Amino acid sequence: QGGGGLRCRQPAQTLIVLFYCLFFHHFSLFTLICFSSLLQFGRTEVIDNTLNPDFVRKYILDYFFEEKQNLRFDFPTYFLLFFQHFLLHCLQDFLGQMFCTLGEIVGSPASRLEKPLGGIPGKKCGNVILTAEELSNCRDSATMQFCANKLDKKDFFGKSDPFMVFYRSNEDGTFTICHKTEVVKNTLNPVWQPFTIPVRALCNGDYDRTIKVEVYDWDRDGSHDFIGDFTTSYRELARGQSQFNVYEVSRSSHSSLLTTQQHVTLLSFSSTSLHYMNPYQLNAYAMALKAVGEIIQDYDSDKMFPALGFGAKLPPDGRVSHEFPLNGNMENPYCNGIEGILEAYHQSLKTVQLYGPTNFAPIVNHVARYAAAVQDGSQYFVLLIITDGVISDMAQTKEAIVNAAKLPMSIIIVGVGQAEFDAMVELDGDDIRISSRGKLAERDIVQFVPFRDYMDRTGNHVLSMARLAKDVLAEIPDQFISYMKSRGIKPNPAPPPYTPPGHTHHHTQI
Structure with missing residues (x-):
C-alpha cells in the first residue's frame, strides 16, 4: 500500500500480482534452536496491514521437562516492488526478534508468556x-459448512463481504483464533465453503469448551468491520x-445488547470420530456391539x-476413569439387553469427554473379580471390548x-x-500363548x-455383522469346555422328560 498506489489482487498462483504499486507483506519466522544448531521450524501466514497480528497457524512441539529447548x-x-505483473525487486527489513525457551512459556502463569521484541x-x-x-490425544477432525442470512450491510456502495473467524477458549478464559473462512463477496446471505479442522485445534478434545465465532465485513485496507x-x-x-x-448474530456493548434478525446456520457436519x-x-462401535x-x-x-x-x-x-458405568450408576451398572x-452408550457420549490413555487392565480385572466369585461351573463370563486399537498398558x-x-x-x-492392531494380535495368543x-x-x-x-463394500451391513459375529464367537464354546474340563466340572444330569398331567406311558412288548 506504499505511496498511495493501487492495491494488489492476489491470484491463485503463488506469485502476487500488483499493478503499479509498492507494498509490503509481513510475517513472523518461527525458528527452533536445537543442540546449538539453527533449525527453521515454520512460518506463520501473512496478515496484511496491521501492527497487531493474531496468527491462525499453530505449531506442535514435543516438550521435555528435563531439557532446555531454545x-x-x-x-x-519484505517490500515487493511490482510493475505490470513483473516483480522488479525485493527488499527485506527487520522488525526484531525474541528469544525464549519452551519451558519459559509452559512455566508462565496460565502458560502465557509476553516478551518484548529486541534486535534493534x-x-x-x-x-x-x-x-x-497440552494437547489431548484426540486425533479426530470435523468437517462443517455454514451459511448466514440477513447480515448487516456495512459497505456504503454495496453489500457486505462477510467472513467468519473461529476462536477456541483457553483455560484462563481468553480466546485464541483457530480458523478463518474465506470471504464471500457482495452478499448479505453468504454460503461459505465446507472446511475441515482438527477437533483438538477447535476445542482440544473438550466437547463442552466454548467456541466463539465472529462475523466480519472484509475491507481492502484491513480494517474489517x-x-x-x-x-x-x-x-x-x-x-x-x-x-x-441456528445462531443469532448479535453485537454487544458495555451498556446494552443490540440484536438484529441476522442468523448463522450450520448447513452440514461430519466427524472422523x-x-x-x-x-x-x-457407528462402528454400535454395529460391533449389536x-x-x-x-x-x-x-x-x-x-x-x-x-x-x-x-x-x-x-x-473431570476425573479420568478407566472403568466407569455407561449408565452413570456406580451402584448398578446393569443395562437391560x-x-x-446402546442407549447408555449414546447418553454417555453426551456427558463424558473422551480422554487417554487407553488402559485395558482395569476392565479385565473388573470382570475377573466377578468370575473369581463363581467358580463352581454355574456361570461363565464373556467380556466384549470394543476399541480403536491404541493400548497404553x-x-x-x-x-x-x-x-x-x-x-x-473369555475375552472378545x-x-x-x-x-495398527499388532498389540491386539499379540493378546489373541493363537500363535504364541500370552505370558507375563x-x-x-x-x-x-x-x-x-x-x-x-x-x-x-456393497454396504450390506446385515451380512457384514453376521460374518463378524460368527467369527468372533466361534472360539467361545471350546474355551467354555476347556475351563470346565480343567476343573473337573461335569454337566448336571439331564432332567427327566416332560410328561403332561394325566398322561401315562404305555409299554408294548414284542
Whole structure:
C-alpha cells in the first residue's frame, strides 16, 4: 500500500500480482534452536496491514521437562516492488526478534508468556505473546459448512463481504483464533465453503469448551468491520443441521445488547470420530456391539448386562476413569439387553469427554473379580471390548489376562478404525500363548478380530455383522469346555422328560 498506489489482487498462483504499486507483506519466522544448531521450524501466514497480528497457524512441539529447548522468533518484513505483473525487486527489513525457551512459556502463569521484541538498538519493537497448552490425544477432525442470512450491510456502495473467524477458549478464559473462512463477496446471505479442522485445534478434545465465532465485513485496507458474534461448543455442532445450530448474530456493548434478525446456520457436519453418531446409521462401535451382543445375550437368563467405559473424563470434576458405568450408576451398572447398552452408550457420549490413555487392565480385572466369585461351573463370563486399537498398558493387560485365564471367563476384542492392531494380535495368543513375568496363560481366552475386515463394500451391513459375529464367537464354546474340563466340572444330569398331567406311558412288548 506504499505511496498511495493501487492495491494488489492476489491470484491463485503463488506469485502476487500488483499493478503499479509498492507494498509490503509481513510475517513472523518461527525458528527452533536445537543442540546449538539453527533449525527453521515454520512460518506463520501473512496478515496484511496491521501492527497487531493474531496468527491462525499453530505449531506442535514435543516438550521435555528435563531439557532446555531454545526458541527464536524472527520478524522480517519484505517490500515487493511490482510493475505490470513483473516483480522488479525485493527488499527485506527487520522488525526484531525474541528469544525464549519452551519451558519459559509452559512455566508462565496460565502458560502465557509476553516478551518484548529486541534486535534493534534504541528502538521499541513491540511485544510478542505466546501461549502453550497440552494437547489431548484426540486425533479426530470435523468437517462443517455454514451459511448466514440477513447480515448487516456495512459497505456504503454495496453489500457486505462477510467472513467468519473461529476462536477456541483457553483455560484462563481468553480466546485464541483457530480458523478463518474465506470471504464471500457482495452478499448479505453468504454460503461459505465446507472446511475441515482438527477437533483438538477447535476445542482440544473438550466437547463442552466454548467456541466463539465472529462475523466480519472484509475491507481492502484491513480494517474489517465487526458484524456480530455468537458462541457454541463442539457438542452442539455435532448435533448437525438442526434447530439447535441456528445462531443469532448479535453485537454487544458495555451498556446494552443490540440484536438484529441476522442468523448463522450450520448447513452440514461430519466427524472422523469413530464415536460420531450419524442419525441415519450406527457407528462402528454400535454395529460391533449389536452384532455380537444380540447373539450372545440369548445365553443369559435375565438379559441384564453391566456396561463399562474406559478412557474418559467424568463430570463434574473431570476425573479420568478407566472403568466407569455407561449408565452413570456406580451402584448398578446393569443395562437391560443390548438396546439398553446402546442407549447408555449414546447418553454417555453426551456427558463424558473422551480422554487417554487407553488402559485395558482395569476392565479385565473388573470382570475377573466377578468370575473369581463363581467358580463352581454355574456361570461363565464373556467380556466384549470394543476399541480403536491404541493400548497404553500392555504389560498390565498381559498380566491381567494371564490371571483371568484361570477363571470362568473369555475375552472378545473387536478393533475398530484404521489403526495398527499388532498389540491386539499379540493378546489373541493363537500363535504364541500370552505370558507375563515368565508365566504362561493357562488357557487361550482371547479372541480378536478387526472390524474393518468385515465391512461389506456393497454396504450390506446385515451380512457384514453376521460374518463378524460368527467369527468372533466361534472360539467361545471350546474355551467354555476347556475351563470346565480343567476343573473337573461335569454337566448336571439331564432332567427327566416332560410328561403332561394325566398322561401315562404305555409299554408294548414284542
